[in-house]
Amino acid sequence: MDSMMFEILDYVGAFIMPCGNCFYCVKGQEDLCESFFAYNCAKGTLYDGETRLFLRGNGCAVFTAYGALRPPAEMRPGDSVAVIGVGGVESSCLQIAKAFGASQVIAVDVLDEKLQNATTLGATHTVNAANDDAVESIKEITDGRGVDVAIDALGKALTFSQCAKSVKIIGSYGARARKDLPQIVKLAESGAFNLQNTISRKCKFEEANGAYEDLNHGKIVGRAVVEIMG
Numbered sequence: 644m645d646s647m648m649f650e651i652l653d654y655v656g657a658f659i660m661p662c663g664n665c666f667y668c669v670k671g672q673e674d675l676c677e678s679f680f681a682y683n684c685a686k687g688t689l690y691d692g693e694t695r696l697f698l699r700g701n702g703c704a705v706f707t708a709y710g711a712l713r714p715p716a717e718m719r720p721g722d723s724v725a726v727i728g729v730g731g732v733e734s735s736c737l738q739i740a741k742a743f744g745a746s747q748v749i750a751v752d753v754l755d756e757k758l759q760n761a762t763t764l765g766a767t768h769t770v771n772a773a774n775d776d777a778v779e780s781i782k783e784i785t786d787g788r789g790v791d792v793a794i795d796a797l798g799k800a801l802t803f804s805q806c807a808k809s810v811k812i813i814g815s816y817g818a819r820a821r822k823d824l825p826q827i828v829k830l831a832e833s834g835a836f837n838l839q840n841t842i843s844r845k846c847k848f849e850e851a852n853g854a855y856e857d858l859n860h861g862k863i864v865g866r867a868v869v870e871i872m873g
Contacts, residue, residue: 720744
């Protein structure tokens, strides 16, 4: 414990709870632990009565955003970034891009509500693709050059095309937990990334179907959390 720098009464969160002994854990692939789901069932209420629900996005949307921007996209301070669609993953991309020192963070969506939320998460510019051509708007914002990095977490033909057409020449279109999670935690500790802002809605288990319907219709701003256990 001393080597891990834990102190008594420290709050400790785990992305996964690997056994350390199975085939995958021995190979350093804890995210594939064969015993993980046998233990991943506790709600995790703390001594102060809080559940730290806002941390739940840390191991999903935030992880995905971090993995997209670094190392695959090799984003550097001063780069311009376009985020196509402002859902749960993309909202985290906005904050990660800002934390990494992006000079311009352009959020693109078709809903004004999501774009308004994007400005609180680090977007320097917003584009409503329902009213304006996304690619042309991005080019205008970047003086005709396009962005250094374009992110598409929707995976639709239209958004894929918008990303590909938005990047400049030599732009990027775009780990294991042991390597990336400590970096994400440091960003949160420093205040560069606000985990509380990633969770916009909490639902009970019996409300899950309605939440998924809202997600399917693009009605969820940010990230929603479903509480499995009461």
